[in-house]
Amino acid sequence: MNMIDSVSAQEAYRDELVAAGLLIPTGVDGLYGRSGMFEEVVERFDALVTVWGGADGAEVMRFPPALNRKYFEESEYLKSFPHLAGTIHSFAGDERAHRSLLRRLEEGQDWTEDQVATDVVMTPAACYPVYPTVAARGPLPEEGRLIDVFSYCFRHEPSIDPARMQLFRMREYIRVGTPEQVMEFRETWLRRGREMMGSLGVPLDIDVANDPFFGRAGTMLSNNQRDQKLKFELLIPITSEEKPTACLSFNYHQDHFGHLWDIKTADGGVAHTACVGFGMERVALALFRHHGFDVARWPAPVRSVLWG
């Protein structure tokens, strides 16, 4: 499938989803409302994740889809993904500036020059608020920590592809501990992820992957990430067989976040971290693609996995 074919396949599926009422367009590519049925699938899948991961006893944390700008700056996200970041700006001028803003707005000119950065940045991945939070508690206990998060995330990458939204939800489990604890966690979830998604009757594959790092430095980081097999993705075809969509990801950060936030293990070493992320919208889109738009007519085994 060439580039034009793959874009038209994405556009066609987006249009089908909109026509079926599952996605509600807003006029911005990658920004959609969701119907009740779409949300029900997301909720049932969220519950399924808990069925597989809940017994591990993760500490639940729920953050709004934004984080402290200071944490964002410390995360070095801007080194790797400046093109994806979304910072929140607000008006901070006086009355004169306000009049100027309104005049510019009326004249169809750029009205944003008096907008200034607030202390809040959009969450780029659900786990970002977790690392500084864990760091602030001091050295890890012997058993390390396991955290459960669920958040809308923002990435500035407008696309016609319904599976590449600008605002989407990510459920994650995050393991913080010794290299052994963290690697064991990732191995467990690679196995569980395959079994869990297999139970949903969708074709899938797991493959080595890389993040979309920016620029030439990014090429190097991507190559290193692949060489070291730090990231795996569980792929399901949605609009293309040749380029299936990453629906789950399994990431080993080594001691990157441990160093950044000075997270120490019980024996004083630098903590390692890993996370498994579930792309909620992508999983829903894959299920709708493979089982149809009417959940009442999904295969009985899939319905029983999701609805019990």
Added chain:
Amino acid sequence: MQRNLTPMDGGASNAGVVAFADPSDDALIEDIRAVLADCGGLAVEPARLAPEDDLYTAGLTSHGCVGLMLGLEERFDVEFPEKLLNRRTFESIAAIRDAVRGLLDGAAA
């Protein structure tokens, strides 16, 4: 290539760059050690590393690798092509020397 070795300006002002056209192995290695000390963020002193020592074992991280690449490009006035932007290129001082030597030879040819 960013090198600027036209006959017109190949004089004294460019002496620093010209000197790299055929540096000895020892000179290259010393320069690489200097860049490592500035940009590598290693846990050990680069002067204590043998040319074949594994830099990742010595504490070179992925992000450290990026800083090292940029530092080498500035020092030797070269640009690493995409096919060299991987861990193997920067795994030891000797590997870096070979890569830089290849780029310098390529630029001089």
